[in-house]
Amino acid sequence: MAEPNARGARIELSGWGWKHSGRDTHALRGVDLTVEPGERVLLLGASGAGKSTLLHSLAGLTGEDGAISGDQEGSLLVDGRPADRGRGGVGLVSQDPETQLVMARAGDDVAFGLENLGVDPGLIWPRVERSLAEVGFPYGLRHSTGALSGGEKQRLVIAGALAMRPRLLLLDEPTANLDPAGAELVRALLSRLLGETEATLVLVEHRVADVVDLVDRVVVVEPGGGVIADGAPAAVFAEHGRSLADQGVWIPGNEPVPDLPPAPGGTPLVEAVGVAARTPFQVGVRAAPRRTVLDDVNVTLAAGTATSLTGPNGAGKSTLLTMLAGLAGPHRGQVVPRGPLAEADRRPLVRWPARRLARHVGTVFQHAEDQFVTATVRDELRFAPLRAGMGGAETDAWVGELMERLRLTRLADVHPYTLSGGEKRRLSVATALSSGPSHAPDLLVLDEPTFGQDTRTWTELVELLGALRAEGRGVVMATHDQLLLRCLTDVRVRVADGRAVASDAVREADL
Amino acid sequence: MSGSESTRAGGGAVGGDTLTLDVPEDGGARYWLMSLNPAAKLLAALTIGIGLIPAVDAVTGGVVLLAVLLTVPFSGVDRRTLVVLGGPFLLMGLSSGAVNYLYGEHGLEGAAGAAVRLLAIALPGLLAAVSSDPTEMSDGLVQRLKVPERPAMGVLAALRLVPLLADQWRTITLARRARGLEAGRNPVRIVSLFFGRLFALLVRSIRTGTLLATAMDARAFGTGERTHARYSRWRAADTLLLAGTVLLLVGAYFLSARLGTLVLLFG
Numbered sequence: 199m200a201e202p203n204a205r206g207a208r209i210e211l212s213g214w215g216w217k218h219s220g221r222d223t224h225a226l227r228g229v230d231l232t233v234e235p236g237e238r239v240l241l242l243g244a245s246g247a248g249k250s251t252l253l254h255s256l257a258g259l260t261g262e263d264g265a266i267s268g269d270q271e272g273s274l275l276v277d278g279r280p281a282d283r284g285r286g287g288v289g290l291v292s293q294d295p296e297t298q299l300v301m302a303r304a305g306d307d308v309a310f311g312l313e314n315l316g317v318d319p320g321l322i323w324p325r326v327e328r329s330l331a332e333v334g335f336p337y338g339l340r341h342s343t344g345a346l347s348g349g350e351k352q353r354l355v356i357a358g359a360l361a362m363r364p365r366l367l368l369l370d371e372p373t374a375n376l377d378p379a380g381a382e383l384v385r386a387l388l389s390r391l392l393g394e395t396e397a398t399l400v401l402v403e404h405r406v407a408d409v410v411d412l413v414d415r416v417v418v419v420e421p422g423g424g425v426i427a428d429g430a431p432a433a434v435f436a437e438h439g440r441s442l443a444d445q446g447v448w449i450p451g452n453e454p455v456p457d458l459p460p461a462p463g464g465t466p467l468v469e470a471v472g473v474a475a476r477t478p479f480q481v482g483v484r485a486a487p488r489r490t491v492l493d494d495v496n497v498t499l500a501a502g503t504a505t506s507l508t509g510p511n512g513a514g515k516s517t518l519l520t521m522l523a524g525l526a527g528p529h530r531g532q533v534v535p536r537g538p539l540a541e542a543d544r545r546p547l548v549r550w551p552a553r554r555l556a557r558h559v560g561t562v563f564q565h566a567e568d569q570f571v572t573a574t575v576r577d578e579l580r581f582a583p584l585r586a587g588m589g590g591a592e593t594d595a596w597v598g599e600l601m602e603r604l605r606l607t608r609l610a611d612v613h614p615y616t617l618s619g620g621e622k623r624r625l626s627v628a629t630a631l632s633s634g635p636s637h638a639p640d641l642l643v644l645d646e647p648t649f650g651q652d653t654r655t656w657t658e659l660v661e662l663l664g665a666l667r668a669e670g671r672g673v674v675m676a677t678h679d680q681l682l683l684r685c686l687t688d689v690r691v692r693v694a695d696g697r698a699v700a701s702d703a704v705r706e707a708d709l
Numbered sequence: 710m711s712g713s714e715s716t717r718a719g720g721g722a723v724g725g726d727t728l729t730l731d732v733p734e735d736g737g738a739r740y741w742l743m744s745l746n747p748a749a750k751l752l753a754a755l756t757i758g759i760g761l762i763p764a765v766d767a768v769t770g771g772v773v774l775l776a777v778l779l780t781v782p783f784s785g786v787d788r789r790t791l792v793v794l795g796g797p798f799l800l801m802g803l804s805s806g807a808v809n810y811l812y813g814e815h816g817l818e819g820a821a822g823a824a825v826r827l828l829a830i831a832l833p834g835l836l837a838a839v840s841s842d843p844t845e846m847s848d849g850l851v852q853r854l855k856v857p858e859r860p861a862m863g864v865l866a867a868l869r870l871v872p873l874l875a876d877q878w879r880t881i882t883l884a885r886r887a888r889g890l891e892a893g894r895n896p897v898r899i900v901s902l903f904f905g906r907l908f909a910l911l912v913r914s915i916r917t918g919t920l921l922a923t924a925m926d927a928r929a930f931g932t933g934e935r936t937h938a939r940y941s942r943w944r945a946a947d948t949l950l951l952a953g954t955v956l957l958l959v960g961a962y963f964l965s966a967r968l969g970t971l972v973l974l975f976g
Contacts (some may be wrong), residue, residue, distance in 0.1 A: 254923070257927050259923060259926055259927060266923070283926060283927060283929050283932060284929055284932030284933060286929050288927075290924075290927040292920070292923075292924065292927075294920065296873060296917075297917055297920035297921045297924060298920075298921070298924040299869065300862070300865075300866045300869070300921070300924070300925055300928075301844065301865070301866075301869075302728035302729050302842075302843060302844050302865070302868075302869065303729055303844060306844055306938065306939070309938035309939075310925075310928060310930075311928035311929060312936075312938065313935045313936050313937060313938050314928055314929040314930045314931070314932060314933075314935055315929050315932075315933075316933055316934050316935065316936050317936055318936065319936050319937060319938055319940070322936070322938040323938065326938075340729070340731065342728065342729045343869070344728060344729075344869070344872065358928065359928075362928065362929070478875075478876075478879055487789075520883055523887065525883040525886050525887055526883060551891065551893075552885075552886045552888075552889045552890060552891035553889045553891070555886065555887075555889070556887065556888060556889030557889070559887075560887075561884075561887035563880065563883075563884050563887070565880070565913070567909065567912060567913065568877075568880050568881050568884040568909060568913070569884040569885075569887060569888055570909075571885070571888055571890060571905060581888070582888065582889055585889060586889075615912060629888065630887075633888075633889060
């Protein structure tokens with residue numbers, strides 16, 4: 199990226215504020231901030247503090263013809279002029295690579311931004327090849343973007359941003375949606391690139407420890423307010439570390455320490471016997487044929503035990519979870535109930551009627567919205583008990599207790615889709631708990647339960663799962679979260695290369 | 710990363726996946742149709758479609774259908790695609806014929822005419838679609854047929870989301886079961902549950918679409934005049950395809966008229 203005129207951009211915000219259209223309160227207000235050319239800034243704040251909005255505004259996406267509508271106040275200048283995406287001085291990389299790739303082929307995707315800037319066609323391909331080389335993209339120009347792993351896709355997204363020769367690089371949690379291997383790939387790339395470029399960098403990242411070496415300045419913003427801390431990383435963390443951690447920010451050395459009762463252990467609840475699974479049937483005429491992702495997998499889930507499935511993305515963790523939860527049938531083999539569960543129904547879980555399954559096995563999906571079926575938080579929680587034949591008064595008491603426990607009481611009449619990410623996660627866990635007989639199902643199945651959560655929701659969630667485990671419920675989750683693996687994992691099952699290998703997790707200082 | 714391996718291995722002779730189609734360098738005549746400009750193929754298909762509207766007899770349509778079928782071995786379309794699309798295609802022709810035979814006024818002859826005409830109109834469009842790389846198709850539409858950029862690029866970007874949508878649909882279906890919702894055999898519940906899932910999918914797809922639109926905007930899409938990294942080449946063969954198509958139509962009408970079989974729609 200040692201391009202000519204690659205000097206970084208200067209950012210000046212004064213009294214800047216933003217209110218999303220249709221909201222009563224400002225996401226940010228009264229922000230005064232100057233970033234000098236070439237500075238690397240980590241932007242921190244509790245979730246909902248408008249960090250992404252600030253990045254989008256710097257990228258010129260909130261202007262008059264921008265994609266994001268709302269009311270702006272104060273001034274926001276990039277190099278002394280209002281941010282304008284048409285000049286191409288800004289590169290934005292967001293969380294999910296899946297929704298940032300536009301074209302079907304790698305080279306075409308990198309060329310997309312250059313075409314939009316009206317770069318002469320003769321100059322486009324050398325710049326594309328150079329950007330791909332810079333990010334270490336291992337395939338050719340014509341490689342299909344659909345056939346890349348998450349980490350490779352995100353590299354391609356970064357190449358697309360670099361090709362536009364940005365003087366301001368905006369990174370919005372660029373590794374949040376990646377598995378550890380993919381995240382490492384992208385972080386290694388970023389630290390190498392930042393050594394070569396003079397572009398100004400503004401980075402948003404929840405997991406501070408991973409990126410603190412990349413930046414030389416930390417700026418903390420407050421929801422609905424402005425800048426509350428600003429300075430060198432060490433100084434900011436020393437002074438504000440504790441309070442930031444309390445607000446939910448992941449600060450190095452201030453990781454949450456959940457209060458967990460010991461795991462009682464217990465008899466097996468569910469057993470997967472010789473299970474094999476194939477990829478789902480693909481739509482489209484040239485789609486890949488089905489292939490086997492899991493073969494001859496044997497897993498036992500016991501009561502009072504937390505089991506974690508780990509392994510790279512695409513290895514079949516989620517597929518295995520849906521089978522263990524009795525939602526989908528394996529291609530070969532069986533998932534059968536054992537012990538107390540077998541008393542309810544002896545058949546393989548996938549043959550259970552949905553209502554019975556929901557009473558005994560609660561599932562929390564990665565995208566919480568997928569499992570919402572009613573129009574308010576309260577109805578969402580009343581749904582299962584009422585269907586299970588619980589009386590009205592009894593249901594309301596139980597629902598009230600659940601809402602209290604998961605801090606949802608205030609939101610009882612809100613539509614589930616309008617909740618924030620953390621609130622959605624809490625509600626999805628509550629719905630899974632709501633269906634069980636004596637106040638929770640026997641087995642709780644969770645797909646990436648802590649994904650993208652701030653430290654507060656994280657702690658609540660882990661303590662709740664710990665309490666359920668102590669009551670003798672089985673907990674099984676697919677996760678990449680190292681802290682969760684350390685704190686709340688009794689059995690670790692590594693899913694990779696079509697196999698699942700169990701090992702007793704080494705339990706460390708958390709007890 | 711295992712995903713990329715399998716996709717490449719599984720794509721068959723003409724590698725790629727649903728959204729990429731590569732013509733082999735030394736493919737020869739087998740890939741003749743694939744190497745033509747998608748805009749030319751689309752124009753040819755459109756010409757046949759419109760050209761066959763007036764003729765309802767089996768001979769005119771049959772001649773065109775036969776000629777188009779003769780190009781299939783040179784279309785480069787792989788066997789799996791032909792099998793996947795062939796079934797519904799024949800079914801469409803047969804059902805149209807059957808309905809016309811049972812309820813039409815022109816007996817077996819009229820029914821055969823209707824079926825053949827439908828197939829002859831549909832097949833060229835189908836061939837144009839499956840023998841074209843979507844990216845080249847959009848390039849051809851924009852550069853040769855002067856279709857506006859925004860819809861052409863938008864459709865191309867949206868195509869990328871189709872496999873994503875299929876995944877989301879599967880997840881939503883599983884999530885309903887997890888909540889204890891299952892239709893069983895009650896038709897009313899089947900319908901109401903279906904629309905519930907459809908709504909959930911709609912919400913998800915709007916969110917996905919918004920994110921994609923934001924990413925496109927962040928890369929300066931729609932800020933001014935675009936240049937084109939890829940040049941959509943129009944060769945002599947493309948002109949020949951169009952000329953051949955017109956000749957075929959004229960020939961088919963001429964032959965049918967000479968044989969005395971020509972029946973016109975408003976004749």
